Amino acid sequence: MREISFGLVHRVSVKRKNAGQIAASCSTIAKEGFCNVAAHIYFSESGNSGMFKSASAAYVYVCIYYALVFMGNGAFSSYIGLYYSKINLDTFTIGLLTSVGLITALCVQPLWGLAADRAKSKNSVLLLSLLLTSASIWLMPASGEHFWLLLASTALFYVFQCVVNPLSDTITLELAGKSQFNFSRVRTYGSVGFAGMSAIAGWILDRDINYMFPLFSAMMLLAFVCACTIPRVEGHQRKQKVRLKELFNSRALTVIYIYTFIIESTIGFFFTYHAVYCQEQGISTSLLGIGVMIGSISQFPFMIFFDRLYARFGVYKILLFSGLIHLLRWLLYAVTVTEFTVILSWALHGGTFILFYLCLAEYVNRHVRKELKASGQMMNSIMTLGISRIFGGLAGGAYASVFGIGSGFAVCAGLCAVAMLAFSWYVKRYAASTAAQAETNSVAQ
Secondary structure, eight states, X not given: OEEEEOSSSOEEEEOTTOXXXXXXXXXXXXXXXXXXXXXXXXXXXXXXXXXXXXXXXXXXXXXXXXXXXXXXXXXXXXXXXXXXXXTTOOHHHHHHXXXXXXXXXXXXXXXXXXXXXXXXXXXXXXXXXXXXXXXXXTHHHHTTTOHHHHHXXXXXXXXXXXXXXXXXHHHHHHHHHHXXXXXXXXXXXXXXXXXXXXXXXXHHHTTOGGGHHHHHHHHHHHHHHHHTTSOOOOOSOSSSOOOGXXXXXXHHHHHHHHHHXXXXXXXXXXXXXXXXXXXXXXXXXXXXXXXXXXXXXXXXHHHHTHHHHXXXXXXXXXXXXXXXXXXXXXXXXXXXXXXXHHHHHHHTGXXXXXXXXXXXXXXXXXXXXXXXXXXHHHHHXXXXXXXXXXXXXXXXXXXXXXXXXXXXXXXXHHHHHHHHHHHHHHIIIIIHHHHHHHHHHHHHO
């Protein structure tokens, strides 16, 4: 008999080859939620019949942590617009408050990244941000309908919140390398938590939208408690200070960032205007909701099998493939918008943002020097969720106000095509030697 210890109250005995007993034993600890599922996946994939050690414990705790963080996001990000509407803010003001988070992140994320890289422990910076995020959310309802108070409280909230996801990725990627588990699988639990909480929160907030704030705050506090159990990851600039600009000494990474900026700007345009455009074309809100659900589910296969895809095809081919999927989505919206094309477009969603997110996270973790890993993940967030989304929304809005949203999607498709051609040319001419040199440097470090 072997004994599996989760570091919790329960201890479960299983035999190596008896899968039925493993499943039955895991069901006895169902109240640990994601914990038992994560442990079962780790156990069955690794084929390890021995006692769970620190590596498996790290995997379990990180899975629970990601589920909690994204459950909090699911209770907040999908519904904050409804709260603004309830307190009688106009459309322009809602858009302004929504953009404050992106602009704030753009300014402060590089500073958070340097702080984490230079800290004794990156975990301590993460714990601080979780606590302050949980506390600062209460400033929003306390501001009432006063615009300037809402603006200040929203900006302050995002100063702390914007660091949680990229710093979590930094810590988890380092642990994944040491403990031999898949980061993309961990990220899957986050998406499951987000989707599940979005549905649950919709039912809760239908009674009172103000429940959003205690719900989010509670999830962040639980994530803080769980983060206390995650193994410590040190900052690597304590002895040697490294400037942020050295992150861009890599021509390959700089080109990837430029390509990412162009492609993700188009998805920024999409997220800003697709709902309005679809309703103009007679698409119901309920169908859009079904599309969003399908889009969320479509990401799961790419997250589950990402490590295999990355090992087989490499970062450049995956990014080119994702660029093609972006192009196809925008062509669908540019040519015709029907119930079928809307659902088809959302079914393609899994091949878009999440592939860029995972590719950038993995590339930075493998090829950026350890002193700048946290800064690199912060820069990833800026490129995928920050500056590209701001540019896509603002520039796309200016274009659409003159030429129409449908024409804007055609321009997005054209931008994707041009970006893919330029990126493909770079890959053929420079990438082979650059990748080999980067691999040599990462091994040397």
